[in-house]
Amino acid sequence: MDSVFIVEDDRKIRTELTKLLQKYGYRCYTSDDFSHMPDVILKQNPQLVLLDLNLPVYDGFYICRELRRHSKIPIIVVTSRSTDMDELMSMNFGADDFITKPYNTQILLARIAAVMARTYPEKAPDKISYRGLTVNFSQSVAEAEGGKAELTKNELRILSILLRNRRRITTRNDMMNALWQSDEFVDDNTLTVNINRLRKKLESIGVHNYLITKRGQGYMI
């Protein structure tokens, strides 16, 4: 399971962020020991650090630099200070990405996934199998007992969003937001068309009722 260390002094954000990331399958660590933060993080040895800049005792830049002295662990700076200077400083101190608060949760999740995939390419799944369907991401193909079906860019994205979110309802708005974040500015109609096409493709390879519509709420698999 992928693990994330959240460095954040606001308790509420910390607990809510932990809940959110756990829901999406990450193990989360946090700590209140701001005076020994770099050591605490290194001891936990997480796969990624979400780092706030405004912190008690030492600021995020210091922690970033300290971590870099001992480890190549990916760091995403998450802050409400949004000047270019902060971004530049973060990058100079070795952060991998920079997100400003308040963030869209879909953006945050997408950035975490992107940094994870970049840092640990060997762990990034090329294929996901779930309920008799195997999705091959690099070839953009869906496979099942009934055969193979090529997927368009949007269909692949929709499937990957649903797979990342499996057994939970993804609302149409969330799905559209996730598509928009990957430069596909689809509207309601286009999404419906894409989903219908995807359903037909899956049926053609013998997978029936894979995408479940939750009326008025969204989709799930």
Place this chain on the structure above:
Amino acid sequence: MSVKNYLRDKLLFIVLTAAVAAFAFLLLDSIPGVGYAGVYISSAFIIAQAISLICEYIRKNSFYRTALKSLQNLDRKYLISEMLVSPSFEEGRILCEITRGACKSMNDEIAEYRRTSNDYREYIESWVHEIKTPISSSRLTLENNPSKVNSSLSDDMDKIENYVEQALFYSRSSNVEKDYVIRKTTLKKIAASALKKYAGTLIVANASISADGLDEAVCTDTKWTDFIIGQILINSVKYRNGHLKIRFTGKEKKNKVLLTVTDNGIGIPGKDLRHIFEKGFTGTNGRIGRRSTGFGLYLCRRLCKKMGLGIFADSQEGKGTSVTLSFPKSSMYL
């Protein structure tokens, strides 16, 4: 200081000199045996007075002319006291002293205002950063506790966020240059970046986005263009009319690149169109229940001006509005 005006100022002196000379001449002329003494004395007197007049003119003229010239060349006129060199005549010294006193008091006042406005700006910026923490945690709470009111609440959160953003950008707008990093980018990236940032609002409004000709390269800071385009998009959402369609079009002109955002909203009445970038202008549309603050577009124009971008709007009532940003084309990159 013209000679004519100077002489007019010295009229009394000249008249008295002439009178005294004439009196001396007449007086000496009436005494027999002094010969031409009257003529000599009067002429000597007149010549002496004339020389003193000329010398005084030269001295004053050179001082005042330099002073006026310095004033003309000065960008900030209130710094004139620094440029004045104390002259050798009393009036000039008094003038210098007065100017110095006035300018010093003025500069103190300016410094005081600058300090308070800086304090205020710092306060606003730190306030904005503080308020972002509860906004972030509210968003996360919403996300973690899905319910039927979620989309309505998150729509409101978007609005709160936009108002907070406006406050931040307004306070930053007086010194854009401090936080302005120009990078080479394309119209496509500019549009995509703004669309992603305002995705929530646009998706809830069910906007259909289309684009055309956005491959042009421009040099700008997307943080600021995100905000400017965001304000335009929020207006399109606010003043929508039926199914919202937004179109981004790019166009290359001789020395600039144009990015136009067109919507199919209710449009702006002709008489309002030329006022929409004014501060506090709400217009007919703003008064018919759509809650205009008259601030968004004003801020857009202010920021554009600071960044050297052009912004203008066109609209047909009932059909839609288009707002165009014009980026200067830098020959450096061609």
